[in-house]
Amino acid sequence: MVNNILTGGCLCGAVRFEVTAPTKWCAHCHCSLCRRAHGAAFVTWFGVADEQFRFTAGENDVSWYSSTPAARRGFCRSCGSPLFFTSERWPGETHIALAHMDGPIDREPAVHVFYDTHVDWVVLGDDLKRLGGPSGTEPVD
Numbered sequence: 001m002v003n004n005i006l007t008g009g010c011l012c013g014a015v016r017f018e019v020t021a022p023t024k025w026c027a028h029c030h031c032s033l034c035r036r037a038h039g040a041a042f043v044t045w046f047g048v049a050d051e052q053f054r055f056t057a058g059e060n061d062v063s064w065y066s067s068t069p070a071a072r073r074g075f076c077r078s079c080g081s082p083l084f085f086t087s088e089r090w091p092g093e094t095h096i097a098l099a100h101m102d103g104p105i106d107r108e109p110a111v112h113v114f115y116d117t118h119v120d121w122v123v124l125g126d127d128l129k130r131l132g133g134p135s136g137t138e139p140v141d
C-alpha cells in the first residue's frame with residue numbers, strides 16, 4: 001500500500017520534499033535534454049500539481065536553470081542530484097524524477113515519450129506505448 005504522502009530527496013539529503021497523492025502521470029522520457037541533464041539513457045518522471053508539492057528541507061539548496069527558454073530544471077547545489085522540471089507547456093505542474101523518491105508512488109510508468117530519440121545501448125523489455133515526434137507524445141510507428 002502506498003501512503004497518501006510520498007517523500008523524496010536528493011543524494012546528500014540537503015533537499016527533502018513531499019508530495020500528496022494522487023500524482024497526475026508517470027512516464028519515461030528519452031529526450032536528449034533529459035538524457036544529458038541526468039547522465040542517463042532516459043529519465044523517469046512523474047507530474048504533480050504544484051499545490052500538492054512542498055519542500056520539507058533545503059528549498060534554498062535547489063539551483064534552477066533554463067534548459068530551454070520555456071523550461072527550468074532544479075538540482076541540489078550540494079550533490080548535483082537532478083530533481084525537478086517545470087515548463088510553460090505544463091503550467092501549474094512540477095515534474096519530479098522518480099528515482100529520487102524514497103519508495104513507490106501511486107502509479108507505475110505508463111509510456112515512453114520522445115522515444116524516437118532513444119539511445120541504442122539500452123534494450124527495453126516492457127510493452128509500454130512508445131511515443132515521439134516534435135512534441136514527444138505522438139505515435140511514431
Ligand SMILES: [Zn+2]
Pocket residue numbers: 010011012013014015076077078079080081
Ligand atoms: Zn543534495
Ligand SMILES: [Zn+2]
Pocket residue numbers: 029030031032033034035114
Ligand atoms: Zn525529457
